[in-house]
Amino acid sequence: MSAITLQDLDISYGDTKVVHGVNLDIAEGESFALVGESGSGKSTILRAIAGLAPDWTGKIAVLGQARTHRIERSVARQVQMVFQDPYGSLHPRKTIDEVLSEPLVINGIGDRGDRVEKMLTAVGLDHRFRFRFPHQLSGGQRQRVAIARALMLEPKVLLLDEPTSALDVSVQAEILNLLKRLRKEQGLTYLLVTHNLPVVSFLCDRLAVMRHGRIVEVADVGLLKQGQLREDYSRELLAATPG
Amino acid sequence: MSPLLKVENLRVSFPTHTGRVEVVKGISFELGRERLGIVGESGSGKSMTGRSILKLIRKPGLVTADRMEFDGVDLTRQSERQMRDIRGARISMVMQDPKFSLNPVMTVGEQIAEALVTHEKLPRREVNERIYAMLEAVRIHDPKRVAGLYPHEVSGGMGQRIMIAMMLIPEPELLIADEPTSALDVSVQAQVLDIIDNLVTQKGMGLILISHDLSLVSRYCDRILVMNSGTVVEECAAGQLEQASHPYTRGLLAAMPVIDETRDELPVLDRTQWAGT
Numbered sequence: 001m002s003a004i005t006l007q008d009l010d011i012s013y014g015d016t017k018v019v020h021g022v023n024l025d026i027a028e029g030e031s032f033a034l035v036g037e038s039g040s041g042k043s044t045i046l047r048a049i050a051g052l053a054p055d056w057t058g059k060i061a062v063l064g065q066a067r068t069h070r071i072e073r074s075v076a077r078q079v080q081m082v083f084q085d086p087y088g089s090l091h092p093r094k095t096i097d098e099v100l101s102e103p104l105v106i107n108g109i110g111d112r113g114d115r116v117e118k119m120l121t122a123v124g125l126d127h128r129f130r131f132r133f134p135h136q137l138s139g140g141q142r143q144r145v146a147i148a149r150a151l152m153l154e155p156k157v158l159l160l161d162e163p164t165s166a167l168d169v170s171v172q173a174e175i176l177n178l179l180k181r182l183r184k185e186q187g188l189t190y191l192l193v194t195h196n197l198p199v200v201s202f203l204c205d206r207l208a209v210m211r212h213g214r215i216v217e218v219a220d221v222g223l224l225k226q227g228q229l230r231e232d233y234s235r236e237l238l239a240a241t242p243g
Numbered sequence: 244m245s246p247l248l249k250v251e252n253l254r255v256s257f258p259t260h261t262g263r264v265e266v267v268k269g270i271s272f273e274l275g276r277e278r279l280g281i282v283g284e285s286g287s288g289k290s291m292t293g294r295s296i297l298k299l300i301r302k303p304g305l306v307t308a309d310r311m312e313f314d315g316v317d318l319t320r321q322s323e324r325q326m327r328d329i330r331g332a333r334i335s336m337v338m339q340d341p342k343f344s345l346n347p348v349m350t351v352g353e354q355i356a357e358a359l360v361t362h363e364k365l366p367r368r369e370v371n372e373r374i375y376a377m378l379e380a381v382r383i384h385d386p387k388r389v390a391g392l393y394p395h396e397v398s399g400g401m402g403q404r405i406m407i408a409m410m411l412i413p414e415p416e417l418l419i420a421d422e423p424t425s426a427l428d429v430s431v432q433a434q435v436l437d438i439i440d441n442l443v444t445q446k447g448m449g450l451i452l453i454s455h456d457l458s459l460v461s462r463y464c465d466r467i468l469v470m471n472s473g474t475v476v477e478e479c480a481a482g483q484l485e486q487a488s489h490p491y492t493r494g495l496l497a498a499m500p501v502i503d504e505t506r507d508e509l510p511v512l513d514r515t516q517w518a519g520t
Contacts, residue, residue, distance in 0.1 A: 037430055037431075038399070038428050168284040169456075169457070169498050169499055170494065170495060170498045170511065170512040173499075173500075173509035173510070173511050173512075174511050176500065176509055177508050177509055177511065180507075195428060195429050196429070197429075197502055198499065198500040198504060199500055201501070201502050201503065201504040202506075202509070225502065225503040225504065227502070237429065240430040240432065240433045241502060
């Protein structure tokens with residue numbers, strides 16, 4: 001079964017259409033990347049799947065279920081999102097324990113203390129951090145918390161919006177390793193938005209290159225590694241990547 | 244040839260309730276008319292180093308140095324007033340984010356003009372000509388139109404090129420670029436750095452490029468200083484970065500994923516090893 005299916009997806013913000021006729025099919029267990037410049041519409045696609053950009057037409061299906069334009073609890077339990085900036089995505093006046101418990105409370109899931117402890121261990125945070133506030137954590141630790149929060153409801157699909165671009169190189173390596181390990185352990189499907197092609201090469205199986213709200217090319221990551229993307233624009237992106 | 248900039252034992256510290264904390268711990272370097280890269284992670288003191296050269300660190304921050312000489316001028320002894328003649332005119336600095344560094348209520352043309360006429364008295368017509376020529380030099384194709392725009396009407400990449408135009412129009416001898424492209428898209432990054440690179444080599448200026456991105460710095464600089472918790476841990480020619488010997492530099496290099504990645508796991512820095520932050 002495919003984890004995410006997008007058919008003729010158009011997304012608008014007010015009168016401006018930012019995504020034009022996107023078709024994608026992402027298999028369960030796959031790790032898929034959307035790459036492109038700012039303004040190419042890649043994050044908007046994630047937001048539409050999560051229900052944060054409700055002004056769309058076409059079809060979005062998650063694990064075979066077509067989703068509506070509202071925020072749905074059933075979708076929330078299967079799809080969760082991790083945002084770019086861990087400094088902005090955690091509530092500054094809630095402890096890590098509250099942040100991680102909240103999705104459980106909303107969905108009426110018990111056994112919270114245990115689940116929080118287990119999740120902290122899974123993302124590699126010591127249990128000392130449980131009753132701290134976000135400002136007492138470093139950027140990398142906060143991103144671990146954001147990933148933990150996304151995983152609290154045991155979703156099948158993670159939407160990752162530039163999860164490492166606000167982090168230092170060495171911290172980025174830790175988070176990438178964590179994401180790779182979690183995917184293996186829990187059989188997750190990733191849809192990752194990034195402009196960093198080496199990250200795609202490390203973490204993903206396939207990628208789609210986007211430009212001006214359209215998909216230019218869908219390719220296997222093998223082609224990226226060999227520098228054999230077909231379209232001129234994709235090659236341009238590749239050439240601009242240092243190293 | 245005597246060096247353009249000579250820094251000896253530079254220290255920057257800030258007070259905290261547990262005593263003064265040194266963020267730059269006695270670094271020394273020299274710069275000729277060349278391109279020097281300073282790399283390091285957040286908190287390594289690289290930006291503080293750049294700022295202290297221009298004496299931009301405000302109280303209660305404290306900067307001391309045994310020697311900080313720019314083209315024979317002892318920077319440590321310059322008054323605030325004398326510094327104003329140096330800033331912009333002889334040493335200028337490009338900041339990270341054009342969104343926050345451009346004045347939102349002045350047109351692009353006015354801002355660039357300000358940078359020029361602060362240091363030089365020129366007739367109006369010549370000012371305009373210089374502005375248009377400068378905008379063209381940073382590859383803005385219709386300078387007349389762009390000069391009349393406000394910063395919110397231009398894209399990030401164009402904003403950064405405008406910043407560069409503003410910084411280079413008084414023809415300084417040294418340009419300090421602090422993460423000039425980290426707010427920009429990858430494809431625009433290369434363009435902006437190429438522009439800086441061209442202008443710097445054409446005019447024979449000195450460049451200090453401050454960045455967290457090792458591969459970028461090695462591409463655009465002649466020499467590299469690697470900083471970690473306030474000290475320079477390694478100094479090498481850009482071409483020899485691959486042979487870097489310090490474990491911190493090696494760790495940084497290894498932690499970066501590459502385009503033809505085959506590793507299953509990225510090596511992670513053992514932070515306890517350097518007893519840093």
